Amino acid sequence: xxxxxxxxLPEMSLNTQSYNASIPTRRPxxxxxxxxxxxxxxxxxxxxxxxxxxxxxxxxxxxxxxGSIRLVGNAHISASRNKSSKLQxxxxxxxxxxxxxxxxxxxxxxxxxxxxxxxxYAHADQTTVxxxxxxxxxxxxxxxxxxxxxxxxxxxxxxxxLSTLGQRRTIDRLFGFLSLLIEEFxxxxxxQENPEVRNGYYLPWPLTHAQIxxxxxxxxxxxxxxxxxxxxxxxxxxxxxxxxxxxTQSEQSQx
Amino acid sequence: xxxxxxxxLPEMSLNTQSYNASIPTRRPxxxxxxxxxxxxxxxxxxxxxxxxxxxxxxxxxxxxxxGSIRLVGNAHISASRNKSSKLQxxxxxxxxxxxxxxxxxxxxxxxxxxxxxxxxYAHADQTTVxxxxxxxxxxxxxxxxxxxxxxxxxxxxxxxxLSTLGQRRTIDRLFGFLSLLIEEFxxxxxxQENPEVRNGYYLPWPLTHAQIxxxxxxxxxxxxxxxxxxxxxxxxxxxxxxxxxxxTQSEQSQx
Numbered sequence: 120x121x122x123x124x125x126x127x128l129p130e131m132s133l134n135t136q137s138y139n140a141s142i143p144t145r146r147p148x149x150x151x152x153x154x155x156x157x158x159x160x161x162x163x164x165x166x167x168x169x170x171x172x173x174x175x176x177x178x179x180x181x182x183x184x185x186g187s188i189r190l191v192g193n194a195h196i197s198a199s200r201n202k203s204s205k206l207q208x209x210x211x212x213x214x215x216x217x218x219x220x221x222x223x224x225x226x227x228x229x230x231x232x233x234x235x236x237x238x239x240y241a242h243a244d245q246t247t248v249x250x251x252x253x254x255x256x257x258x259x260x261x262x263x264x265x266x267x268x269x270x271x272x273x274x275x276x277x278x279x280x281l282s283t284l285g286q287r288r289t290i291d292r293l294f295g296f297l298s299l300l301i302e303e304f305x306x307x308x309x310x311q312e313n314p315e316v317r318n319g320y321y322l323p324w325p326l327t328h329a330q331i332x333x334x335x336x337x338x339x340x341x342x343x344x345x346x347x348x349x350x351x352x353x354x355x356x357x358x359x360x361x362x363x364x365x366x367t368q369s370e371q372s373q374x
Numbered sequence: 375x376x377x378x379x380x381x382x383l384p385e386m387s388l389n390t391q392s393y394n395a396s397i398p399t400r401r402p403x404x405x406x407x408x409x410x411x412x413x414x415x416x417x418x419x420x421x422x423x424x425x426x427x428x429x430x431x432x433x434x435x436x437x438x439x440x441g442s443i444r445l446v447g448n449a450h451i452s453a454s455r456n457k458s459s460k461l462q463x464x465x466x467x468x469x470x471x472x473x474x475x476x477x478x479x480x481x482x483x484x485x486x487x488x489x490x491x492x493x494x495y496a497h498a499d500q501t502t503v504x505x506x507x508x509x510x511x512x513x514x515x516x517x518x519x520x521x522x523x524x525x526x527x528x529x530x531x532x533x534x535x536l537s538t539l540g541q542r543r544t545i546d547r548l549f550g551f552l553s554l555l556i557e558e559f560x561x562x563x564x565x566q567e568n569p570e571v572r573n574g575y576y577l578p579w580p581l582t583h584a585q586i587x588x589x590x591x592x593x594x595x596x597x598x599x600x601x602x603x604x605x606x607x608x609x610x611x612x613x614x615x616x617x618x619x620x621x622t623q624s625e626q627s628q629x
Contacts, residue, residue, distance in 0.1 A: 192537025198549040198600075198609055199472055228530075234553075237532045267522035274529035275483075277536065278473055279490045282447025284539055285471020285588045292591065294453040298489075300475020333540045336547065337590050343455075354453055 139166045155184060158249035165248060167241035175229045175239050178327055179250050180266065182226050184247025187324060188239045189223065190218040190227065196234040217334040222304055226266045242324050276303060284335060292335040294354060301365045308364055319366040396462045409517065410439060415502035420503060422496035430484045430494050434505050435521065437481050441501025442579060443494045445473040451489040472589040477559055497579055531558060531604060539590060545600045547590040556620045563619050574621040576613055
């Protein structure tokens, strides 16, 4: 089973001493064959193809067994310019925002709350998800604690995410956003031909410029332009298959 | 002891059926005199004046006993235009982002993670905070579960927050942001003189336009202009002491 591990980027790594002291690693639970067996016996495990929507319901707990999930939020709310209909709730004009990934071994849940809706999509092919009721966890109190700790970790990541979204310049929000994603989900990249120049970490899943724009409150066109700028400055680089890479810090100062 | 309760706005309320089924209310733990006594005996409880920084350290758990906390994030990261210093980490140019409130009865923790720092400030006068180590919670396993459930709830709120920040128009982000805050922390407002027109919910703490701008990736000037627009459209109104109010939905359609 593929379990993505938190990467340690030299300069942007977790402050492991203070962080790990209180927050456990993200990998423990799905290594437990017990839970997987339990779910499979009850037909509560299913594989999804890329971009297929997970029919997740509020009140249930979901665990990504393999692959990764893309969380998306819709705000069915708009400060309309038209005075006669002061609150638009027209589904056709909603903005869909990319809210992040949930990787293998991580839990997620979707809470429906008017006027917002959250959705989950398989972001990679062969993404497998299992689900349970919260009261099922009564059987495994320790596992329940691990799930809650994982949500605590995810909450901390979202606070950092919000920190970068508060930056005024779009290019700063873009770079902060990419850095956080690659820090959390990145995998090491070593260039065989010239290991001096192009080492770093890459996001193992593609992300469109429209999706990035939806996360940082910008447009596809602007993201494309600013990604070009970041590349020119050597702050990011693009690998085969459009994978976004972040060079290691030492290299940034070299080049 | 003052414990703020989640309000139920008619149209924007929590989907109580699905939501409360899985997420407990936010009020339970500090009603427990036990915890407060325990902290006070150990001098682990302190009152702060408005805008005083809480000297919170990573690895500790904090609980707001009274008043409210303002969380603020700093991104010490910037995609510099200057090619010679590709990664600016100059403290003087950082943007400080408002990340939300933590009300009475709620826990918080600050995780230091380069290049981001989180800070907590007393947002109201006489805000009292107590603290403990995570291992102190081993004495109270049930309380530990409640703390973790509270973080789970906060995480869900941040996902909704991110959903509104993904909206392209700044006025939509502004209205979504205010709606979420007032939904979570709002207190009922009843106009004695003309209860037909001006009922609603108000945010019980002031928030400057600069602070709002820092949360939605905009500027003080733009927020001031758009707040005027929202008022003209009757989507918000301002009470005494600059309190931001959201009229009840029925009223919005009436007027």
